[in-house]
Amino acid sequence: xxxxxxxxxxxxxxxxxxxxxxxxxxxxxxxxxxxxxxxxxxxxxxxxxxxxxxxxxxxxxxxxxxxxxxxxxxxxxxxxxxxxxxxxxxxxxxxxxxxxxxxxxxxxxxxxxxxxxxxxxxxxxxxxxxxxxxxxxxxxxxxxxxxxxxxxxxxxxxxxxxxxxxxxxxxxxxxxxx
Amino acid sequence: xxxxxxxxxxxxxxxxxxxxxxxxxxxxxxxxxxxxxxxxxxxxxxxxxxxxxxxxxxxxxxxxxxxxxxxxxxxxxxxxxxxxxxxxxxxxxxxxxxxxxxxxxxxxxxxxxxxxxxxxxxxxxxxxxxxxxxxxxxxxxxxxxxxxxxxxxxxxxxxxxxxxxxxxxxxxxxxxxxxxxxxxxxxxxxxxxxxxxxxxxxxxxxxxxxxxxxxxxxxxxxxxxxxxxxxxxxxxxxxxxxxxxxxxxxxxxxxxxxxxxxxxxxxxxxxxxxxxxxxxxxxxxxxxxxxxxxxxxxxxxxxxxxxxxxxxxxxxxxxxxxxxxxxxxxxxxxxxxxxxxxxxxxxxxxxxxxxxxxxxxxxxxxxxxxxxxxxxxxxxxxxxxxxxxxxxxxxxxxxxxxxxxxxxxxxxxxxxxxxxxxxxxxxxxxxxxxxxxxxxxxxxxxxxxxxxxxxxxxxxxxxxxxxxxx
Amino acid sequence: xxxxxxxxxxxxxxxxxxxxxxxxxxxxxxxxxxxxxxxxxxxxxxxxxxxxxxxxxxxxxxxxxxxxxxxxxxxxxxxxxxxxxxxxxxxxxxxxxxxxxxxxxxxxxxxxxxxxxxxxxxxxxxxxxxxxxxxxxxxxxxxxxxxxxxxxxxxxxxxxxxxxxxxxxxxxxxxxxxxxxxxxxxxxxxxxxxxxxxxxxxxxxxxxxxxxxxxxxxxxxxxxxxxxx
Numbered sequence: 059x060x061x062x063x064x065x066x067x068x069x070x071x072x073x074x075x076x077x078x079x080x081x082x083x084x085x086x087x088x089x090x091x092x093x094x095x096x097x098x099x100x101x102x103x104x105x106x107x108x109x110x111x112x113x114x115x116x117x118x119x120x121x122x123x124x125x126x127x128x129x130x131x132x133x134x135x136x137x138x139x140x141x142x143x144x145x146x147x148x149x150x151x152x153x154x155x156x157x158x159x160x161x162x163x164x165x166x167x168x169x170x171x172x173x174x175x176x177x178x179x180x181x182x183x184x185x186x187x188x189x190x191x192x193x194x195x196x197x198x199x200x201x202x203x204x205x206x207x208x209x210x211x212x213x214x215x216x217x218x219x220x221x222x223x224x225x226x227x228x229x230x231x232x233x234x235x236x
Numbered sequence: 237x238x239x240x241x242x243x244x245x246x247x248x249x250x251x252x253x254x255x256x257x258x259x260x261x262x263x264x265x266x267x268x269x270x271x272x273x274x275x276x277x278x279x280x281x282x283x284x285x286x287x288x289x290x291x292x293x294x295x296x297x298x299x300x301x302x303x304x305x306x307x308x309x310x311x312x313x314x315x316x317x318x319x320x321x322x323x324x325x326x327x328x329x330x331x332x333x334x335x336x337x338x339x340x341x342x343x344x345x346x347x348x349x350x351x352x353x354x355x356x357x358x359x360x361x362x363x364x365x366x367x368x369x370x371x372x373x374x375x376x377x378x379x380x381x382x383x384x385x386x387x388x389x390x391x392x393x394x395x396x397x398x399x400x401x402x403x404x405x406x407x408x409x410x411x412x413x414x415x416x417x418x419x420x421x422x423x424x425x426x427x428x429x430x431x432x433x434x435x436x437x438x439x440x441x442x443x444x445x446x447x448x449x450x451x452x453x454x455x456x457x458x459x460x461x462x463x464x465x466x467x468x469x470x471x472x473x474x475x476x477x478x479x480x481x482x483x484x485x486x487x488x489x490x491x492x493x494x495x496x497x498x499x500x501x502x503x504x505x506x507x508x509x510x511x512x513x514x515x516x517x518x519x520x521x522x523x524x525x526x527x528x529x530x531x532x533x534x535x536x537x538x539x540x541x542x543x544x545x546x547x548x549x550x551x552x553x554x555x556x557x558x559x560x561x562x563x564x565x566x567x568x569x570x571x572x573x574x575x576x577x578x579x580x581x582x583x584x585x586x587x588x589x590x591x592x593x594x595x596x597x598x599x600x601x602x603x604x605x606x607x608x609x610x611x612x613x614x615x616x617x618x619x620x621x622x623x624x625x626x627x628x629x630x631x632x633x634x635x636x637x638x639x640x641x642x643x644x645x646x647x648x649x650x651x652x653x654x655x656x657x658x659x660x661x662x663x664x665x666x667x668x669x670x671x672x673x674x675x676x677x678x679x680x681x682x683x684x685x686x687x688x689x690x691x692x693x694x695x696x697x698x699x700x701x702x703x704x705x706x
Numbered sequence: 707x708x709x710x711x712x713x714x715x716x717x718x719x720x721x722x723x724x725x726x727x728x729x730x731x732x733x734x735x736x737x738x739x740x741x742x743x744x745x746x747x748x749x750x751x752x753x754x755x756x757x758x759x760x761x762x763x764x765x766x767x768x769x770x771x772x773x774x775x776x777x778x779x780x781x782x783x784x785x786x787x788x789x790x791x792x793x794x795x796x797x798x799x800x801x802x803x804x805x806x807x808x809x810x811x812x813x814x815x816x817x818x819x820x821x822x823x824x825x826x827x828x829x830x831x832x833x834x835x836x837x838x839x840x841x842x843x844x845x846x847x848x849x850x851x852x853x854x855x856x857x858x859x860x861x862x863x864x865x866x867x868x869x870x871x872x873x874x875x876x877x878x879x880x881x882x883x884x885x886x887x888x889x890x891x892x893x894x895x896x897x898x899x900x901x902x903x904x905x906x907x908x909x910x911x912x913x914x915x916x917x918x919x920x921x922x923x924x925x926x927x928x929x930x931x932x933x934x935x
Contacts, residue, residue, distance in 0.1 A: 172929075175929060176928070176929055179927075179928055179929055180928070183910075183916060186907060186908070186910075186911040187911045187913075187914075189911070190908075190911040193883075194886075194887050210908055211908075213907075214907050214908050217907045220929070237814065237816075238819070240820055241814040241815070241820070244803075244807070248803055249802055345802060348798055348799065348800045349800055349811065349815075351792055351798055352787070352792075352800070352808075352811045352815065353783060353784070353811075353812045353816070353863075354787075355780040355783040355784060356779055357780060358783075358815060438759055
């Protein structure tokens, strides 16, 4: 995922300055990694260079000067292109969890891999509970709930995969050493 | 639980529930009417034979105001009363069948009420409230009809003799007792049928499969036969109360044997159909029969009871005929009037049996259509996977007729056996094959009619729309 | 913390098939516990035994320090009405009674006056957002609506323990979420304990704690492993 496309999207409703963009990003994508200021300004600089955004004014409110940026027509086109492009559905399996279990089974054997899976399952369950609590909190915003849903669904998929893998491995084991 | 709640919960129900309530009330009314008629006949006093010290023959006073010998002769009245009691028994069996109508849906409803926190007692109360109220209302209606008939049928012959005992009533306590018979029996039967829901609110959903019924109820028929012999062994006078009670108990035991034995017949027929059935319809029917072997007992109970009683009466009649023939050959005298009198009595009984067969066919029809409607989703599912309607119709016919024919034969044989024992006579009466054939064939014909109407219901039940419902 | 309700060495078999083979479980007041495991692991049987619907073959079920496994069916029925709430996947509403009557049913069975029972029922229907459905028959409601009516009925006696067996099994994700949020909300607000039976980790995550079952025994690993500890 590219930060530049997200920033373009956040500018779609009108000009904003850098600090505003960071706040909006963290608000809308609450469970994502928070954006650093430096990263916002660096990205804006690159977007301006490519003619996707332009400076639309200066503003001063008792602090330092703030430059606000607006989307150019090219920028809007680029945003639309990005939104319309279908994401390739998981072309590579790149999860660390997956790699660890496979390597664990190869290097340390079923026993050790199982121990790891049990500990991982507990951690997953705890995280699942936390996310559910966030979701059911009366103060939760739609953004919070959507983000929690996304994470919950993925954790649940992990849990189911762990379960199936364990069953598969133990069945294989039984066939090999009955 | 307050009374208002009880009424609301007892009355909550579907069309089938209302049909059941109506039928329960109707059969209760009929049974009350028949029992009241029996009690009225028994309430007549006098007319007993008295042989004076000088050998003169007279009758005790009190009954001479009636035109019919069946009423003014004390020795005959128990027989007339017995006709009505048998009729009421047939109606009671019918009432028992009605209680089962719509039972699966009602069991589910009561289980849901149990899950909501109703105690077993409350569940029984709710279920019985409906049945008992219907039965009480029916009994009261029966009393009303009885009182009305007393006025309407108050006729006299030219000589001023009463045709019917419309001038007297049974004792008040007897009337009340008779009116309570059906409600009490209905309440007890209802509670018994609910036992699964009573034990556990999940009783309906989790059912353990038991193995098929065994043929032991057939032994009841033999026990009944033995009971018939008892009066002869201990020397109970014919026409006395003890004699009548023994015959009644023997009859009930025999009928129970036939009805309960039908469970085994149904199950065995089902297994034979499954093993040797060459047509898909036979396999389908066999599966149903094995799945619910008691369905035959439930739907055919009243019918089989009528057939047993009818066959017995035919046997007795044949016995009388043989006896009179014997007298004739021995004495060269025709029994004449006497013969007509005795045979007339039996014929009266046979009319009661015919009414019983018609009533119980109606009951069978209700049970049959209800069974088809209750399984309409599986019938619709079978149609959906491509089973032709004709095959389903054939399966229903197999399902109804294949256990019916053997059960009918057992019922006829039981009746004939009972009749032969009753005759006890030295005169070997010929078995009235023709009359029995008429009884069996007539019954079979009535059932074919009922099955035909059931098939009409099946047609609408295989509508694929049924798959979407619920 | 002493347990509000607990099962010790619970055994139950359906004929020759064992469903529970010595399960220990404790639930404290106000605690939401998920009972999880694959189908056939005995989780529903455990719930039925704890709620006193099924009799245990061996072991004890203690509620408020009384062994309710020894009680009569009538006494357990009354306890279910006063102290327990029941919620199943479907089929618990009486189809011939309106939603409002269904919710009022436990109160009415307990002898409450009709008017009062209907008023209490109405306030619970309101709480779960289905007040306008009070006069409809269950058959005319959607699955989600039926289930919210069922939750209202389970809550109407303000139970100490709610037993919920796959309460959202027949619902789509959003309808299920609404039902679960309602249940957990009431549990937190009133300190009601919940036993939530489910095979779904996402639903189990609504609970404070999870007890996994497998083949009729507690599975400490949650993955069907025999744990040496």
